[in-house]
Amino acid sequence: MKLNALDKIRSYTSSSAAVEIAKNRAIVAQYETVSGSDRKVGKSNFSVKKLAEISQKPLAEQARYYEENFGVVAAMLDELTKNVVGNGINVNPLPKLQNGQPASGLARQLSKMYELHSRNYCMDGRTQRFEAERLALRSFIRDGEVFARTYTLGAHDYLGAAKCGVELFEFDHIDPTLTDKALNIHNGIKLGKYNRIESYLYNADPSAFGQSPIVIPSGEIIHLANRNRIGMLRGISKLAPVLGDIADLANYKEATQLALKAAARITMIHEVSDTSLVEKLTEEDEPVDIEFGYSTVQQIPKGDKVGIFESAKGVGDTVKAILSLQRQITSGVGVSHSSTTSNYERSYSAQRQELIDRWAGYMVLRTLLINYFCRPTYEQFVSAVFAQNLLDIPSDLDFSTLFNAEFTGSVMPWIDPKKEAESLKILMSAGLLPLSLALAQRGLDITNILTRYAEDRRLQDELGLDDINFIETATANATGGNNGKEYDKAA
Numbered sequence: 001m002k003l004n005a006l007d008k009i010r011s012y013t014s015s016s017a018a019v020e021i022a023k024n025r026a027i028v029a030q031y032e033t034v035s036g037s038d039r040k041v042g043k044s045n046f047s048v049k050k051l052a053e054i055s056q057k058p059l060a061e062q063a064r065y066y067e068e069n070f071g072v073v074a075a076m077l078d079e080l081t082k083n084v085v086g087n088g089i090n091v092n093p094l095p096k097l098q099n100g101q102p103a104s105g106l107a108r109q110l111s112k113m114y115e116l117h118s119r120n121y122c123m124d125g126r127t128q129r130f131e132a133e134r135l136a137l138r139s140f141i142r143d144g145e146v147f148a149r150t151y152t153l154g155a156h157d158y159l160g161a162a163k164c165g166v167e168l169f170e171f172d173h174i175d176p177t178l179t180d181k182a183l184n185i186h187n188g189i190k191l192g193k194y195n196r197i198e199s200y201l202y203n204a205d206p207s208a209f210g211q212s213p214i215v216i217p218s219g220e221i222i223h224l225a226n227r228n229r230i231g232m233l234r235g236i237s238k239l240a241p242v243l244g245d246i247a248d249l250a251n252y253k254e255a256t257q258l259a260l261k262a263a264a265r266i267t268m269i270h271e272v273s274d275t276s277l278v279e280k281l282t283e284e285d286e287p288v289d290i291e292f293g294y295s296t297v298q299q300i301p302k303g304d305k306v307g308i309f310e311s312a313k314g315v316g317d318t319v320k321a322i323l324s325l326q327r328q329i330t331s332g333v334g335v336s337h338s339s340t341t342s343n344y345e346r347s348y349s350a351q352r353q354e355l356i357d358r359w360a361g362y363m364v365l366r367t368l369l370i371n372y373f374c375r376p377t378y379e380q381f382v383s384a385v386f387a388q389n390l391l392d393i394p395s396d397l398d399f400s401t402l403f404n405a406e407f408t409g410s411v412m413p414w415i416d417p418k419k420e421a422e423s424l425k426i427l428m429s430a431g432l433l434p435l436s437l438a439l440a441q442r443g444l445d446i447t448n449i450l451t452r453y454a455e456d457r458r459l460q461d462e463l464g465l466d467d468i469n470f471i472e473t474a475t476a477n478a479t480g481g482n483n484g485k486e487y488d489k490a491a
Helices: 007-012 014-037 050-070 072-082 104-120 131-145 238-263 275-279 318-333 339-340 348-387 417-429 435-440 448-461 469-479 483-490
Strands: 088-092 145-152 164-169 189-192 197-202 214-217 221-225 267-271 305-310 405-408
Touching: 007 238, 014 275, 050 072, 050 131, 050 483, 072 088, 072 131, 072 238, 072 318, 072 348, 088 104, 104 131, 104 348, 131 145, 131 164, 131 221, 131 348, 145 214, 145 348, 164 348, 197 221, 238 318, 238 483, 267 483, 348 405, 405 435, 417 435, 435 448
Parallel strands: none
Antiparallel strands: 088 405, 145 164, 145 221, 189 197, 197 214, 267 305
16 A cells, blocks of 8 residues: 555644545555556567567477476377377278269278388388377477478389378477568568468578578478467467466475475484483483384383474375366366376266367367378378379279378277267167278278178188177176076077
């Protein structure tokens, strides 16, 4: 509460006026505090290009540090990668003939060739397709963006039959601070008309000093970026909003550990009955050593007392506070809190609702990955094998569908497998879910599954079994199940 000059004069001349002025000023101060008229609010007045120039690299470096040194951050990235990519994005080619029917033969050929190409997906020869997709998504979340340079045809040293490949690299190789307005270069990217990207300025070694960047045309670069403002050229780490919370959690855990270590110390007091013995002690006399250990027996004079004092400080609300901070972090990133922290204390309904809410975010991330990374690389592969004349093209193929493909990933798991199976049965019976899509969402190919069914039936016929359900019945009989009893009655 502050008094102006006039109030001070009146208070000096009249003690009663001073009390009244103080009361009134206190009421005004309370009102201003509640109304927040003088409250200072942080503002972001940077342009999107300037924001990326000054903040992208520091934020990404902080996120990398916490991934390397903080378990909850690594667990979040693992959880996102597991649910978005899983074992890899499944690609189901869907070319069609001119009459609208699927070109099944060409689809099978493309599927087999792409599966073989996935083993030599990257030009480095050691990164397969599913691993490249996982690394791309992880870098996209942690750093805010990821790049890949594509190679198609030409005299490059390809590792497979298809003359195409990709080379992944992180955002450091394209300097976000590189800006030259005269050349229309912003954040390491050269722009043309309508702010279209013409080329990228690539540095082979981001840590090298004074090297000249290589200009790579935009058609050879795949760029997956986390853009949250219109006009952004570069991406910002998805961990940026929670980096402060992560730092608070790290500091809180460290302070708690120090407090618990200090509280673990104990103090022992030896109260002697004959104080004259203490008075006779000289510098030459050494006190009795008392050792702490298992099964240690100490003998003290008669009448002496020994007391041990230890701190009563326990974990208290530490666990609750840590879980609260972890929940803020996982919610800010959009990942399941239960799966990340392995905290499954809530009810089935609560965990199911959390899974549904978070899975919607996983689908958004998967769509971004497919549209900006998986589909372009698949179309690059189809272009390469078509140009190499490696495909058996039907004469009546609709060439506008040559690049058509269905991209699927893992589906939301059910906590109860029985309910998941019943749901699939209902959806398929109602015609809302094709068998091929249900299998593809679980990483299975309908062709392989039906082939195995055919082999099972062939083996069944060879063994003279009328019904494959006999195996299930026999198993139930062996374990004493109810199905076996019913089968015996029917027999």
